[in-house]
Amino acid sequence: MSDQLETIEDYYNRLRKNQMKMFDSDDFETGKSHFNISMRKYCSFKSPYNRRDYYKVSFILGKGTFQYGAHQLYVDRPALFFPSPHIPYSWECDGDLQEGYFCLFNQEFFNGNTEFNLFKKTSLFKEWSQPIVFLTDEQAQLSNLYFEQMYKLNYSTYAFRCSSIKSHLASVLHLALENRVDDINPDELPANVRLYRLFDELLNKQFPLDSPAYPLALKTASDFADHLNVHVNHLNSSVKSVTHLTTTQIIKERMFEESKNLLKYTNWDIAEIGYTLGFEQPSHFNNFFKKHAEVSPLKFKSTV
Missing domain, CATH: 1.10.10.60 (Homeodomain-like)
Structure with missing residues (x-):
């Protein structure tokens, strides 16, 4: 396992260094609840092979390869990606056509809503789960709707936007659980x-x-x-x-x-x-x- 750990602060600093303005990160404070979301078309085409101290959920429309721990995973159709923070991974795009969204959030955000407690009892984000969930066309449309709403809410002035974002994120996690049939046998x-x-x-x-x-x-x-x-x-x-x-x-x-x-x-x-x-x-x-x-x-x- 890679000993390199990337924090959210490291990630934002890397974006600034590369002059990549994917989203506003000025409100990030260590130890405080934090959520952010971006369109994937603004991503770099290669990310470093590291562990992360934060959670990341990606809705992928495009082709590319994940190096996930000791495994290489190729994505060639709509998919959701739920990596474990404890497993290092990298991503390399295969082609210029990259769409979809990704969101990231820290432990404080994940712990800040009792609705998320049930997910801690499942295989999501765990070391023994398969991190890729491939989607049907109908599921991809639904995922796009959830992420599009989270994206709009993240930049809105709606007073209860944080609660609504968590509800949409929970819907994405439920969608993944409905399709999770290939977790690793113990x-x-x-x-x-x-x-x-x-x-x-x-x-x-x-x-x-x-x-x-x-x-x-x-x-x-x-x-x-x-x-x-x-x-x-x-x-x-x-x-x-x-x-x-x-x-x-x-x-x-x-x-x-x-x-x-x-x-x-x-x-x-x-x-x-x-x-x-x-x-x-x-x-x-x-x-x-x-x-x-x-x-x-x-x-x-x-x-x-």
Whole structure:
């Protein structure tokens, strides 16, 4: 796997360096929810082989080749492309006729709507999924409609444009899931990816949390290792080899994401939320949340 990681900031800097004005990127702030969309006819004809720290969804009308991890994927008909952020890829156009759209968004945007939670339990954007979904003519027309609306909304002054963009993006993701019949068989995956997949499925099955009466069961890397009947060091090394993150980092990030959702969308008090997430003392949850959000849970709740 390539160790080169391109951030959204790196990507925008590369566009500016090459004097490519595909879209306005002035509103990007690290750590803040971010979404952007562009027509593909403004793309460069070759992108570097890197991992990305952001999500990208492309609606491709045109021919070209993806180098995706160890695989070469040729696109010669309408398709949707959903790469995993953990797998390096590059794209090279085959011919001048390139149409369609692509959008990119960061983790904060993906986490900012509970409607997206169900997609985290699917194969989309995962290392074991096929990243290309080929489309029929009817599906291509539908995809074009969704992306065209997102493009218009992104540059509109409509007060609820962000919510509408997320709804259209969710429709694209649903369309992909309806057609996803060729994901990689678990038996064909490397052992480290198989173990990471089991961990990922266990982690996401625990969310969303429905009631303080049913607190989080698996909270630590050791909890997951015991449940999977493997040594914690083996789990840690497998997860890190795939994601470049530790098992604990992934668990804590998912807990933090859920804590924000509970603060936003429930009337539970701070102590109940902390207890449901596995913190026996409210002060421990308070410290955990402040470390990640740089504000207290109470202040966060009062501003949403």
